[in-house]
Amino acid sequence: MAGYSGLYIDSDIHHRWVSEKDLLPYLSADARGFVEGSSQGNYPLIPPFLMVPHTSGLNKRLDGFGPDGQPPGSHFETLRHQLLDGTGISRGVLSYDITSVAALRNIYFTAEVARAVNDWSLEQWIARDDRLYGAVLVPTALPEEAAKEIRRLGRHPRMAEVILVSNSLGKPFGHPSYHPIYEAAHEVGLPVAIHVAGDGYGFSQISAGGVPSTRLEFHTVIPQPMVHHLVSFVTHGVFERYPELKLLIVEAGVSWLPWLMWNFDAHAKLLRRESPWVKRDPSDYIRDHVRLTTQPLESSPRSDQLIDLFEAVGGVEDILCFATDYPHWDGDDPTYIASRIPKAWWPKVFYQNALRLYGWKEEALAPAGAARPR
Amino acid sequence: MIADAGRPEDYDDGAVRILVAGGREVGVVRWGDDFYAVRNVCPHQAGPVCAGLVRPGIVSNGRPGELELDVNAPILACPWHGWEFDIRTGKMILGGAQAVRTYPITIEAGRLKIEVPGRG
Numbered sequence: 068m069a070g071y072s073g074l075y076i077d078s079d080i081h082h083r084w085v086s087e088k089d090l091l092p093y094l095s096a097d098a099r100g101f102v103e104g105s106s107q108g109n110y111p112l113i114p115p116f117l118m119v120p121h122t123s124g125l126n127k128r129l130d131g132f133g134p135d136g137q138p139p140g141s142h143f144e145t146l147r148h149q150l151l152d153g154t155g156i157s158r159g160v161l162s163y164d165i166t167s168v169a170a171l172r173n174i175y176f177t178a179e180v181a182r183a184v185n186d187w188s189l190e191q192w193i194a195r196d197d198r199l200y201g202a203v204l205v206p207t208a209l210p211e212e213a214a215k216e217i218r219r220l221g222r223h224p225r226m227a228e229v230i231l232v233s234n235s236l237g238k239p240f241g242h243p244s245y246h247p248i249y250e251a252a253h254e255v256g257l258p259v260a261i262h263v264a265g266d267g268y269g270f271s272q273i274s275a276g277g278v279p280s281t282r283l284e285f286h287t288v289i290p291q292p293m294v295h296h297l298v299s300f301v302t303h304g305v306f307e308r309y310p311e312l313k314l315l316i317v318e319a320g321v322s323w324l325p326w327l328m329w330n331f332d333a334h335a336k337l338l339r340r341e342s343p344w345v346k347r348d349p350s351d352y353i354r355d356h357v358r359l360t361t362q363p364l365e366s367s368p369r370s371d372q373l374i375d376l377f378e379a380v381g382g383v384e385d386i387l388c389f390a391t392d393y394p395h396w397d398g399d400d401p402t403y404i405a406s407r408i409p410k411a412w413w414p415k416v417f418y419q420n421a422l423r424l425y426g427w428k429e430e431a432l433a434p435a436g437a438a439r440p441r
Numbered sequence: 442m443i444a445d446a447g448r449p450e451d452y453d454d455g456a457v458r459i460l461v462a463g464g465r466e467v468g469v470v471r472w473g474d475d476f477y478a479v480r481n482v483c484p485h486q487a488g489p490v491c492a493g494l495v496r497p498g499i500v501s502n503g504r505p506g507e508l509e510l511d512v513n514a515p516i517l518a519c520p521w522h523g524w525e526f527d528i529r530t531g532k533m534i535l536g537g538a539q540a541v542r543t544y545p546i547t548i549e550a551g552r553l554k555i556e557v558p559g560r561g
Contacts, residue, residue: 122523123494123518123523128488128520128521128522129492129493129494129520129521130489130492130520130521396521396522396523397522398521398522399486400486400487400488402486402487403485403486403487
């Protein structure tokens, strides 16, 4: 199969700091005390949730470490070599790795930390390479503070989206409590991304049946809350209230979408009276407002089986946005994605849908990078 | 062609050394007194499989929570996604249909020799 040689936009790149001390210059003097501390028991920027351990000890690709052992995703040159140059990414959105810093139990401190990491990301990463764009990480426990952060940075030319991870109010993200976030994103013209797994940060359930016990159990069911978040966006009328708002569902898979569109439309016809602000078929809102990242694209035994499912609802090629999820262990290489979707879909999925989502101009994109190594 | 892979005593137990043989990257693994040669391409997404972890196999008696290591069945896991292969045969541990390419490796006159197809 001839390979794809056009533009790529990567909608999910995970970057991180080497040490929490890297964030100190971006914190206020008062907040620095939490990290520096005078005792041995410093306040860690990891909340007290229990992550399911990975059998290799790390949920990253194991060749992603920096030259001095820096954790995968923390060393710019390694990321540039492996991802930007290695796969020829034209632009990519940095969406953080340790997003739990915006889910700390001290909700006022976590708002401060979210501001700090956004400034750190702009200075330490985005300023270093024209291909890198940012996401405004927001403290969802305080939607009004989140809105302030969006208004503070949302018009920065290198910010591509607002990103929600922690579901800190323990309500589906379409709930009116969260609407100040969408009002601000709508105002500054940024799409909102929801990244999978933030329901495991201790305020809500990562999965419908209870707490998973193994990584296999966890990893298989983590898309579940994302389905609920999407349904709540439509049923609470978010897209009617903010008609230009776009939503990107990140890292939740795709094959559940046909099931959801069929079921949601059928149920809406029966239950329309309770939410009359939902004026169209739910699937229409999804087609107009919602995009899904390709990663992790489901591994049907044959690629045509997955495409047949997509074709049954139609238009999925206009919904998918390519993402590598670099440097996570379940990331997708662009060559692999090219082998799993029809050739006619390549331009839309690899960059055109993302161009429209982020409001970018094609002529401003960097040309495809260095020759691909394989 | 036959490619030289150095002296057996220079290999650490359980470590993988990647070399070029017949124009392709091949990982040589020492597991106890045995040596194996595996092509450094994962059949999943073409990741550098030989940069991954080498660990003993795991055996279950079917009862949850009970497992034993099988040191006679070394497993190589790709560093990208963790797909696991039996180093002795190259076959996937679960699912079975796909495999990493393996090559015959022998010790001749104190040197490791890998037999790889063609190319010089």
